[in-house]
Amino acid sequence: GGKWTYNGPDGEAHWSKHYPYCGGAFQSPIDFQPELLRYDPDLLPIQVYNYNLSSNEQLTLSNNGHSVQLSLPSHMHLSSLRHLYTAAQLHLHWGSPDILAGSEHTVNGRQFAAEMHVVHFNSGKYPNISIAADKSDGLAVLGVFIEVGEFNPAFDRFLKFVKGIRYRDQKVQVPAFNIQDLLPAQLDRYYRYDGSLTTPPCYPSVLWTVFSMPVTISLKQYKALATGLFSSQAQEFDPVPLLGNYRKPQLTDNRVVLVSFQE
Numbered sequence: 001g002g003k004w005t006y007n008g009p010d011g012e013a014h015w016s017k018h019y020p021y022c023g024g025a026f027q028s029p030i031d032f033q034p035e036l037l038r039y040d041p042d043l044l045p046i047q048v049y050n051y052n053l054s055s056n057e058q059l060t061l062s063n064n065g066h067s068v069q070l071s072l073p074s075h076m077h078l079s080s081l082r083h084l085y086t087a088a089q090l091h092l093h094w095g096s097p098d099i100l101a102g103s104e105h106t107v108n109g110r111q112f113a114a115e116m117h118v119v120h121f122n123s124g125k126y127p128n129i130s131i132a133a134d135k136s137d138g139l140a141v142l143g144v145f146i147e148v149g150e151f152n153p154a155f156d157r158f159l160k161f162v163k164g165i166r167y168r169d170q171k172v173q174v175p176a177f178n179i180q181d182l183l184p185a186q187l188d189r190y191y192r193y194d195g196s197l198t199t200p201p202c203y204p205s206v207l208w209t210v211f212s213m214p215v216t217i218s219l220k221q222y223k224a225l226a227t228g229l230f231s232s233q234a235q236e237f238d239p240v241p242l243l244g245n246y247r248k249p250q251l252t253d254n255r256v257v258l259v260s261f262q263e
Ligand SMILES: NS(=O)(=O)c1c(F)c(F)c(S(=O)(=O)CCO)c(N[C@H]2CCCc3ccccc32)c1F
Pocket: 064, 066, 067, 069, 088, 089, 091, 117, 119, 129, 130, 133, 141, 196, 197, 198, 199, 200, 201
């Protein structure tokens, strides 16, 4: 799509000029405030299928100018939801080298260092993600809060390659690995609500599942993310660092956030 950024004249306050949904209802991310939460005993633990990829497979790691994204094969999917959702890609949102706060969703005003999103589309109803992206039941995204702490070997399976995708549109192939190792141990504790893409075109098409348990990466791993990437192309004169790529929390209006846990 067109050019949009996270700050400046094309920043999030201006997105709705070219992308009307960004100024509409059901926008994401949101702040999970206690008064919005409602326990729902019917929320089953998330079940992932074929996340344990073989290392003979290769995944494409790319810098799309807005995030670092890892392509995911179409035999990976989510079940235990009303429809079958097939994986498409995962990407991250982070802060800056000095401010370790870059998650999109927040918990009672608390922003985590970063957030990973695993994007799936409703393959039961739609042939591909581009068709599914603007349908109200089109997408399901898993959100994982990331804190800075212990080194995370699973994240290093792709973070060690970011030096090869420093600039926009650069891509490298990485050996596949068990994508479930990027998720928290507890897949039964999560926030669930109807929301949107957090980037233009901001379609209100996402069933959000955000795990309450964060994962950790080391400060060195975080800095690789927050200092290694540019949103500008390699040949461009003045490089623009890719950091602070998170949208701020949106109005919840009277949306309810379901939670699968009681405390
Ligand atoms: N936070 S978020 O809402 O999950 C989210 C992003 F933040 C994000 F940057 C992306 S992007 O990398 O594609 C750059 C701009 O769309 C996506 N893309 C999704 C939805 C749009 C259509 C599409 C088509 C193919 C593959 C992925 C996607 C995204 F869903």
